[in-house]
Amino acid sequence: MKFTTQQLTLMGMLIALNVAVGGIVHAIKLPIFLDAIGTIVAALVMGLAPGIVVGIASFLIAAAVLNPVYVWFIGTQAVIAVFVYLFASRFSAFKSIGRVIPTGIALGIIAGVVSAPVIVLVFGGVAGSGRDLITAGLISTGQQVYKAVILSGAASEPVDKLLQTLAAFYVLKSLPKKVLGQFRNAVLEKNGFL
Secondary structure: OOOOHHHHHHHHHHHHHHHHHHHHHHHHOOOOOOOOHHHHHHHHHOOHHHHHHHHHHHHHHHHHHOOHHHHHHHHHHHHHHHHHHHHHHHHOOOOOHHHHHHHHHHHHHHHHHHHHHHHHHOOOOOOOOOHHHHHHHHHHOOOOHHHHHHHHHHHHHHHHHHHHHHHHHHHHHHOOHHHHHOOOOHHHHHOOOO
């Protein structure tokens, strides 16, 4: 992989965005994450490889400066980048709000399914996020740990990823075409950002 200086600069900014917003949400223990907006933007603006790099680098840095738990979810960040890139390139999933909404919900379901085994097998159902309150409540009602993790993910992940895809959509829609034109690619054009 060879990235231009322009791409590396944008990737650094998007990594910082993921870590900063995700760190704030983690600190106040919301049942959402908001830690992949930069990953989504990177996949749309620069492509699959930069999206994956931004997602993985974000979580490696977050693991070092915020909470070691993040390192276990780098696979989820990679899946987010792949999903966003494939849906945007094949189905123009970011062309309109009407397309972004189901895309965000579907992304949440996928991210929840990918993260659940890690939460159960590595952390015993509790990974230190605000979502743990939902999981604990479900376990207290007699649910098995895995089922409680899946159900808490089903409750929080679609909302979280919907908010993140909407944020990415509005960020890209608000940028001047001249700025996005520096990263011209088929995904930006197909989704109406250029």
